[in-house]
Amino acid sequence: MQSTCRYSWGKLPQLAKDGGDLARRALLGVCIVVVVMGFACGPALASTVTLTTFETRVLQLVNYERTKRGLVPLRAQYNLMLAARVHTRTMATVPFFSHVSPTGTTPASRAIRYGYTVTGFRSWRLAENIAWCGGTSSTPEQIVRGWMNSTAHRAIILTASYRDIGIGVVTSVITPYRTRMATVRYYTVDLGRRIR
Numbered sequence: 001m002q003s004t005c006r007y008s009w010g011k012l013p014q015l016a017k018d019g020g021d022l023a024r025r026a027l028l029g030v031c032i033v034v035v036v037m038g039f040a041c042g043p044a045l046a047s048t049v050t051l052t053t054f055e056t057r058v059l060q061l062v063n064y065e066r067t068k069r070g071l072v073p074l075r076a077q078y079n080l081m082l083a084a085r086v087h088t089r090t091m092a093t094v095p096f097f098s099h100v101s102p103t104g105t106t107p108a109s110r111a112i113r114y115g116y117t118v119t120g121f122r123s124w125r126l127a128e129n130i131a132w133c134g135g136t137s138s139t140p141e142q143i144v145r146g147w148m149n150s151t152a153h154r155a156i157i158l159t160a161s162y163r164d165i166g167i168g169v170v171t172s173v174i175t176p177y178r179t180r181m182a183t184v185r186y187y188t189v190d191l192g193r194r195i196r
Contacts, residue, residue, distance in 0.1 A: 049078045054169040057140040058189065062157055062165065065148055071160050074191065079115035080166025084188040086110065087130075088168030092186045097132055097176035107190060116164075116192060123195040127156040131187040132176060138185040140169070156191060166190040 051059065055076075063073040087110055090101055100106050105113070107128040118124045131143045147153035168188040175184050 049076055049081045051076060051081075051167070052169060054140055054185075055081075055167040058144060058167050058169065058187065059165065061140055061144040062189065065144070065157055069158060071158060072163065074162060074165040077116070077164035077166060077192070080111060080164055080190045080192055081168075082114035082166070083107075083110040083116065084128075084166035084168035084190045085170075086114070086168070088170045088186045088188040091130070091132070091176070091188070092170040092172040092174070092184075095172065095174050095176050095178065097130070097186075099128055099130060111166075111190060111192065116166075116190075116194070118194075121194040121196055123193070125161060125194075126190060126192045127159065127162070128191070129153050129156055129187075129189045132184060133187075134175060134181040134184045138171075138183055140187075143185075143187050157189075159191065162191040162193050164192045164194075166192075 059074070059076060067073055087101065087105075087107075091097060094102060096102060108126055111126055112118065116126070129147055131146065133143060133146075147157060166189070168186075170186045172184045172186065173180050173182065175181060
């Protein structure tokens with residue numbers, strides 16, 4: 001079976017002090033950089049969140065890549081999980097493939113909307129990797145492998161300062177191009193760090 005996969009990344013600049021300027025720009029959707037590339041292709045929790053099998057596997061694979069390089073493993077963070085899940089579900093149901101939704105929400109505006117706030121923190125950082133893949137290559141192993149084979153995606157996953165992650169995985173039968181496949185999976189990972 002032939003498979004089709006697409007990956008994209010977005011990284012927001014570090015937010016210093018109260019973060020108001022970045023938050024305002026992010027809400028306007030002007031501070032995200034997007035590059036689209038094509039490829040053939042036991043989490044710790046903050047708050048109470050239950051991960052799906054696919055989300056758990058993505059977290060395990062991302063943390064494996066980080067820890068084998070001496071980096072701190074990421075922990076599933078409740079508010080980022082909400083933001084990633086909502087964005088992934090929206091991509092799968094509309095369908096579309098972008099960091100910016102058809103209604104204009106950005107990774108930063110989603111994170112803030114679902115409680116990963118900037119208020120009260122002197123530093124706030126956020127980045128997002130997204131992917132969609134159909135057929136036999138739609139497994140977490142293939143998606144994380146694709147991200148690690150991309151300089152931009154790998155750089156986000158291996159950014160030493162990140163501590164939190166939100167993951168969304170949704171299965172569909174519709175690609176972003178509105179064509180049908182037996183299995184299409186959409187993935188979002190939001191990585192962040194807040195420092196008081």
